[in-house]
Amino acid sequence: MKALETGLRSEIKQIDLKIEQVRADLTRDMKDLETSLKRDMKDLEYRMTIKLGAMMVVAVGSVAAFVKLL
Secondary structure: OHHHHHHHHHHHHHHHHHHHHHHHHHHHHHHHHHHHHHHHHHHHHHHHHHHHHHHHHHHHHHHHHHHHHO
16 A cells, blocks of 8 residues: 555656646746737837828828818
């Protein structure tokens, strides 16, 4: 019985170590994904700002052209 108990405890410790390794890997992967998502969102923000600025330039230019024509 003692040998069986010792073997089970050893297996439980190995499983615990594997679980901790998986947890650490998942935590690292989640942090990497979070960093990537933040970078992608920042890029999207810049692109949207540029597009909005371009649309404003076109709108102001169009209004100025219409005012000159009238």
